[in-house]
Amino acid sequence: MVASTQNLHHRSVRDVLPTTASGNGTTTTTTATTVNDKNNSKARDTHVWMYLVVHDVTEPIMVEVDQIYHLACPASPPHYQFNPVKTIKTSTMGTLNMLGLAKRVKAKILLTSTSEIYGDPQVHPQSEDYWGNVNPIGPRSCYDEGKRVAETMMYSYKEQSNVEVRVARIFNTFGPRMHPNDGRVVSNFIIQALQKKALTIYGEGDQTRSFQYVSDLVDGLHALMNGDYDGPVNLGNPDEFTMKEFAQYVKKLTKSESDIIFLEKTQDDPNKRKPDISLAKEKLGWEPRVTVKEGLSKTITYFQQVLDEAGEIIPTGPGASKPQN
Numbered sequence: 001m002v003a004s005t006q007n008l009h010h011r012s013v014r015d016v017l018p019t020t021a022s023g024n025g026t027t028t029t030t031t032a033t034t035v036n037d038k039n040n041s042k043a044r045d046t047h048v049w050m051y052l053v054v055h056d057v058t059e060p061i062m063v064e065v066d067q068i069y070h071l072a073c074p075a076s077p078p079h080y081q082f083n084p085v086k087t088i089k090t091s092t093m094g095t096l097n098m099l100g101l102a103k104r105v106k107a108k109i110l111l112t113s114t115s116e117i118y119g120d121p122q123v124h125p126q127s128e129d130y131w132g133n134v135n136p137i138g139p140r141s142c143y144d145e146g147k148r149v150a151e152t153m154m155y156s157y158k159e160q161s162n163v164e165v166r167v168a169r170i171f172n173t174f175g176p177r178m179h180p181n182d183g184r185v186v187s188n189f190i191i192q193a194l195q196k197k198a199l200t201i202y203g204e205g206d207q208t209r210s211f212q213y214v215s216d217l218v219d220g221l222h223a224l225m226n227g228d229y230d231g232p233v234n235l236g237n238p239d240e241f242t243m244k245e246f247a248q249y250v251k252k253l254t255k256s257e258s259d260i261i262f263l264e265k266t267q268d269d270p271n272k273r274k275p276d277i278s279l280a281k282e283k284l285g286w287e288p289r290v291t292v293k294e295g296l297s298k299t300i301t302y303f304q305q306v307l308d309e310a311g312e313i314i315p316t317g318p319g320a321s322k323p324q325n
């Protein structure tokens with residue numbers, strides 16, 4: 001159902017507002033409202049209504065909600081670098097608008113921050129007390145610094161206006177329903193391997209990432225929102241790979257004979273990344289449950305179906321990060 005803002009019903013038992021990103025580097029927001037009828041305790045009597053509101057978070061919004069999951073922002077490097085000014089507006093003006101909403105209606109607000117606030121880390125693995133190493137004027141800074149200031153806004157609103165805040169620092173996440181042209185490494189390698197195209201490693205492939213399956217992230221976000229802890233919390237799977245190892249692993253799981261090629265390293269690409277998740281374990285009782293292997297198998301099955309339906313797909317590469325003229 002698509003509803004215009006003024007047609008949304010008034011406050012119900014629990015209204016949840018997730019803001020999400022859609023389009024390539026745009027910040028149009030889809031908004032869903034779910035309503036649980038807590039007068040009926042039996043699960044089968046729980047009612048859920050979903051409304052889709054198309055709105056841009058950089059503009060104020062007037063709705064009545066209890067919880068805000070503020071996810072809106074492109075997160076893939078080629079996508080967030082496509083329109084860096086819009087990416088900054090999303091993280092700054094968008095977060096300001098959502099905090100203003102949270103303050104007005106006394107809603108709890110969760111910001112999806114990122115491992116990228118640690119930049120190219122000099123501490124490994126990264127724990128929440130590490131302040132990071134970010135180039136403030138590099139090509140990634142629209143996203144990294146945007147999310148850093150978004151975190152600052154969250155804690156300023158908490159201090160000044162008693163807004164109840166939650167901040168999740170999300171590490172590399174993947175799963176079915178990723179866009180084939182997402183441009184991040186998991187979808188790129190799988191799509192390349194399934195089509196027997198060369199897997200494209202940027203740089204020498206010694207950089208590391210640690211990959212988390214999407215359902216673990218969802219569980220972590222839910223636990224964070226509904227728990228008491230209000231400091232930033234890393235949500236990620238510490239299972240760490242170099243990109244060379246990861247390319248080989250994807251080839252093995254897809255039984256692909258693709259070549260592996262080495263392209264130019266992208267500027268300011270973090271050399272290593274691995275979450276320290278002690279805090280999430282302690283404060284939320286959360287840790288990943290899906291192995292990288294299980295998650296990749298499901299994602300490979302999904303992308304095989306996408307390819308069967310779509311035909312050839314050339315995934316987004318680094319050269320697509322800017323308009324070509």
Ligand SMILES: O=C(O)[C@H]1O[C@H](OP(=O)(O)OP(=O)(O)OC[C@H]2O[C@@H](n3ccc(=O)[nH]c3=O)[C@H](O)[C@@H]2O)[C@H](O)[C@@H](O)[C@@H]1O
Nearest residue numbers: 075077114116170171172173184185188200201202207269
């Ligand atoms: O997946 C995520 O959740 C994260 O993705 C990105 O961070 P990044 O780690 O740079 O994501 P990728 O584009 O997937 O790159 C991972 C590594 O693979 C490399 N890569 C990527 C794509 C490719 O085709 N080949 C390749 O070697 C990149 O250079 C990088 O070293 C976002 O910026 C993060 O905010 C987000 O949390």
